[in-house]
Amino acid sequence: MSSKKTIESVYELVLKRNPGETEFHQAVREVLDSLVPVLEENPQYVDGRILERIVEPERVLMFRVPWLDDSGKVQVNRGFRVEFNSAIGPYKGGLRFHPSVYLGIIKFLGFEQVFKNSLTGLMMGGGKGGSDFDPKGKSDNEVMKFCQSFMTELCKHIGPDTDVPAGDIGVGGREIGFMFGQYKRIRNEFTGVLTGKGLNWGGSLVRTEATGYGLVYIVDELLKEKGQSFDGKTVVVSGSGNVAIYATEKVQQLGGKVVAMSDSNGYIYDAQGINLATVKQIKEVERKRIKEYTTIHKSAKYTEGCNGIWNVKCDIALPSATQNELDAAGAKALIKNGCVCVAEGANMPTTPDAAELLIENKVAFLPGKAANAGGVAVSGLEMAQNSQRYAWTFERADAELKNIMVNIYKNISQASEKYGAKGNYIVGANIAGFVKVADSMLNQGLV
Ligand code: NDP
Numbered sequence: 001m002s003s004k005k006t007i008e009s010v011y012e013l014v015l016k017r018n019p020g021e022t023e024f025h026q027a028v029r030e031v032l033d034s035l036v037p038v039l040e041e042n043p044q045y046v047d048g049r050i051l052e053r054i055v056e057p058e059r060v061l062m063f064r065v066p067w068l069d070d071s072g073k074v075q076v077n078r079g080f081r082v083e084f085n086s087a088i089g090p091y092k093g094g095l096r097f098h099p100s101v102y103l104g105i106i107k108f109l110g111f112e113q114v115f116k117n118s119l120t121g122l123m124m125g126g127g128k129g130g131s132d133f134d135p136k137g138k139s140d141n142e143v144m145k146f147c148q149s150f151m152t153e154l155c156k157h158i159g160p161d162t163d164v165p166a167g168d169i170g171v172g173g174r175e176i177g178f179m180f181g182q183y184k185r186i187r188n189e190f191t192g193v194l195t196g197k198g199l200n201w202g203g204s205l206v207r208t209e210a211t212g213y214g215l216v217y218i219v220d221e222l223l224k225e226k227g228q229s230f231d232g233k234t235v236v237v238s239g240s241g242n243v244a245i246y247a248t249e250k251v252q253q254l255g256g257k258v259v260a261m262s263d264s265n266g267y268i269y270d271a272q273g274i275n276l277a278t279v280k281q282i283k284e285v286e287r288k289r290i291k292e293y294t295t296i297h298k299s300a301k302y303t304e305g306c307n308g309i310w311n312v313k314c315d316i317a318l319p320s321a322t323q324n325e326l327d328a329a330g331a332k333a334l335i336k337n338g339c340v341c342v343a344e345g346a347n348m349p350t351t352p353d354a355a356e357l358l359i360e361n362k363v364a365f366l367p368g369k370a371a372n373a374g375g376v377a378v379s380g381l382e383m384a385q386n387s388q389r390y391a392w393t394f395e396r397a398d399a400e401l402k403n404i405m406v407n408i409y410k411n412i413s414q415a416s417e418k419y420g421a422k423g424n425y426i427v428g429a430n431i432a433g434f435v436k437v438a439d440s441m442l443n444q445g446l447v
Helices: 002-015 022-034 036-041 043-047 050-054 103-119 140-154 173-187 210-225 242-253 276-285 290-296 307-311 328-336 352-360 373-389 392-419 427-444
Strands: 059-068 074-085 091-097 124-130 163-166 234-238 257-262 266-269 302-306 316-320 341-343 365-366
Touching: 002 022, 002 036, 002 050, 022 036, 022 103, 022 316, 022 427, 036 043, 036 173, 036 427, 043 050, 050 427, 059 103, 059 140, 074 091, 074 103, 074 140, 074 163, 091 103, 091 173, 091 302, 091 373, 103 124, 103 373, 103 427, 124 140, 124 163, 140 173, 163 373, 173 341, 210 316, 210 341, 210 365, 210 373, 210 392, 234 242, 234 307, 242 257, 242 276, 242 316, 257 276, 266 290, 276 290, 290 307, 307 328, 328 352, 365 427, 392 427
Parallel strands: 091 124, 091 163, 234 257, 234 316, 316 341, 341 365
Antiparallel strands: 059 074, 074 124, 257 266, 266 302
16 A cells, blocks of 8 residues: 555544544644655554554543532533553643543644654653633632542552643643642652642743743754844744743843734734833733733834734744634735744644745744744653752753754754655654654554
């Protein structure tokens, strides 16, 4: 059978076995389509039925999460953990608490995580979990009760050498703390079973900055290869959350000028360069809208609606807010204005047609799987520090992060070239992530 036919038959199998899970189908399709040249050169992957195995999670856990709300009423949510692939390390990936969560979303994220974690070069397999619980509008007491009930079941399946969850949407320091406390209480052990922990009880320095800094480090490496740097470049960063704020901080440290940022209501443009201290005060401390920026910096301009941000002229664009925020119209505006690089800080912020347009027009496009891997990379470093029972300095963790991002760039760049798609980093990231996992699966026999 030809490689294309093998891929089609695997995809048909995924559709049949996972009905209605559209996000999972989409994620599988994107990865499989990149793998044609790899299968042609490596028949052992086809003979070993690696594709059929890699699209099937090793274990899917689904469980009832009952808890009492503040009025004493019983509430019931559904919990998930998909342990997707452990070929290169313990399962690793976040927990998402959001009403939209169902099995298809968790499978899609878990599948992506397998390749992202592989790209970091660390010993981390892929997994993802969560619940349809919505922490928004709940009291601290209700969030604690939910987290304790959720962990009462999850603790039977995870462990520092088995499966190490972290945060994701709706799961921050507060939720990680409640879950860690319950795990410790039931298991009577203090281990690095979760990452994203508080600095006093096993967390890592640089975790807060990791995704944003990592994003800028990988772009910097790409620029270096072209004989350029951030110095003097104009940059647009969408969002004003964790990723956006620390991406902006690092761009400014490297001499670049960030002129626009956004939130879900609109965007600000400051020709002088964004004052990050003001943005941190508004978003991290006061939790207000980005619009407030213009009351302090009178020369800055606020525009209602966030999509228009891509019309701002820039050399580099870093979409770091949410999925599908950069569409074909946005891509056309960036191309017209001479943008040379788009790197995804968020997960899937660029629509497929926008990514295609950017690549066709020779804009260097770094997909999230590679570009935002800094977050999980520092989670991996948190695991290493927990195993050592030792906390590294900020400088050491930051240097390790930088090294990891530089290596990711080299690996995806080499993979794209080796398989005839030089400069297509989507193909490069999928292939480089896949090969390491596939080879490890073959080494370990039929498991
Ligand atoms: P935050 O919740 O801290 O911030 C998200 C930001 O995006 C907020 O400023 C939010 O605005 C804004 N936003 C939401 N929707 C839109 C929109 N339609 N247009 C413009 N802005 C919008 O999240 P993070 O920064 O942590 O995450 C951002 C993305 O990065 C997500 O896709 C996440 O999955 C991904 N990611 C994050 C990692 C991490 O370590 N944090 C690691 C890897 C990926 P508002 O204030 O109005 O809500």
